Amino acid sequence: MTEHKDVVIVGAGPAGVGIAATLRHIGVENFVLIDRYEVGASLQRWPVETRFITPSFFSNPFGQIDLNAVTPDSSPALSSGMEHLDGKTYAGYLREVLDAHAIETLTSTHIVDVSLNRQGRFRLLSANGERWETPVLIWATGEYQFPDMQAFEGADLCCHYCQVNSWKDFKPDNYIVIGGYESAIDAALNLLEQGSQVRLLTRSAPWANYHIQDPSVSLSPYTRQRLKNAMDNPNLEIYENADITSVLKTSNPDSLYRVNTADGRAWCTHQRPILGTGFICGGGACQIAPFFDWGSEGQPLLTEEDCSTRFPGLYLVGPQVRHDQRIFCFIYKFRERFSIVAQAVARQLNIPLLKQVWQVPDDECCKDESCGC
Numbered sequence: 001m002t003e004h005k006d007v008v009i010v011g012a013g014p015a016g017v018g019i020a021a022t023l024r025h026i027g028v029e030n031f032v033l034i035d036r037y038e039v040g041a042s043l044q045r046w047p048v049e050t051r052f053i054t055p056s057f058f059s060n061p062f063g064q065i066d067l068n069a070v071t072p073d074s075s076p077a078l079s080s081g082m083e084h085l086d087g088k089t090y091a092g093y094l095r096e097v098l099d100a101h102a103i104e105t106l107t108s109t110h111i112v113d114v115s116l117n118r119q120g121r122f123r124l125l126s127a128n129g130e131r132w133e134t135p136v137l138i139w140a141t142g143e144y145q146f147p148d149m150q151a152f153e154g155a156d157l158c159c160h161y162c163q164v165n166s167w168k169d170f171k172p173d174n175y176i177v178i179g180g181y182e183s184a185i186d187a188a189l190n191l192l193e194q195g196s197q198v199r200l201l202t203r204s205a206p207w208a209n210y211h212i213q214d215p216s217v218s219l220s221p222y223t224r225q226r227l228k229n230a231m232d233n234p235n236l237e238i239y240e241n242a243d244i245t246s247v248l249k250t251s252n253p254d255s256l257y258r259v260n261t262a263d264g265r266a267w268c269t270h271q272r273p274i275l276g277t278g279f280i281c282g283g284g285a286c287q288i289a290p291f292f293d294w295g296s297e298g299q300p301l302l303t304e305e306d307c308s309t310r311f312p313g314l315y316l317v318g319p320q321v322r323h324d325q326r327i328f329c330f331i332y333k334f335r336e337r338f339s340i341v342a343q344a345v346a347r348q349l350n351i352p353l354l355k356q357v358w359q360v361p362d363d364e365c366c367k368d369e370s371c372g373c
């Protein structure tokens, strides 16, 4: 049996949940949200010690929507009472958003094939054999579950940040961490906290860049502050300009892994080096690569409305969305695109747009004469 939907959203992370709530808000009824695992699966798989670097604060009634909210009327700070949430708590917030908007969500449903029928509608097939047809497919499969294990020769010998359950599983020892941005610094700091010695090998020193405060290209204040506190720790050694070319396995158990750089330096360790070097370009969009044109930097090419330049009706939401130099890789960035995509979908489905989306809520407080603020 094939189910017919007006819209199918694949991926129930912040992007999929946010666009689902936006569609519901503008009156789209016949749609389903699908995830191969559970709601917020990537966040649930963060190392347990990982915290949001962007702070949450409930200020929505005053027109400043919580930085990590995926709808204008919700707030992870309010729902959790936390400023820097862990992944599991944030996944709980996402479930609350789905409940509040009564959104049909299918979990444990892995989309393994997407094709087109003769009418140009998308046909989806799950690993369980379920089928859907839809004129609008929203692909929200993120990046976290698609680590780049080919970044250099031998990268697959390393332990990627996304393979870590808890830093407590790493017994105090001597570790090499490769990378210089958020996840590498977080890995290094957590290992230091466990009493380990850490050699951090990095191409650049993003913490030294005080001019660019965009966490897409520089260290966030949260991580910068944590790193500053650790800079005097004698167990931390930082090697800059380390352009890693290979990690090779040796036969010597004391120096089992040899990490080589382009300028001829090398470091040895008997523990698997830890990779904080990011995810494959395009992330989960690579699962349906033929449905996109791809740019010179390996990014899926999109119209101004975040639609595939190859297939009208296929939209990309989430951190892989790029327009020129703008990278929408944080929740507060990519949520800006929800209203653009939702309006394009409404037009495609001939749904009259009665409501504005992602409008800053009115300050109800100050409309009340008794308000003393």
Ligand SMILES: Cc1cc2nc3c(=O)[nH]c(=O)nc-3n(C[C@H](O)[C@H](O)[C@H](O)COP(=O)(O)OP(=O)(O)OC[C@H]3O[C@@H](n4cnc5c(N)ncnc54)[C@H](O)[C@@H]3O)c2cc1C
Binding pocket: 010, 011, 012, 013, 014, 015, 016, 034, 035, 036, 037, 038, 039, 040, 041, 042, 043, 046, 050, 051, 052, 053, 054, 068, 109, 110, 111, 112, 140, 141, 142, 143, 144, 145, 183, 284, 287, 317, 318, 319, 329, 330, 331, 332
């Ligand atoms: C350590 C770390 C810290 C971060 N801190 C912050 C922060 O402080 N602030 C911030 O804004 N951002 C932060 N980010 C980035 C943020 O987490 C991501 O941008 C965000 O999770 C992306 O949301 P998403 O919904 O696009 O992807 P995901 O959260 O990865 O969700 C994608 C979903 O798609 C599902 N899926 C994938 N393929 C299929 C398929 N074929 N069929 C069905 N389902 C599928 C997955 O199971 C998953 O649930 C951080 C990221 C990391 C790694």
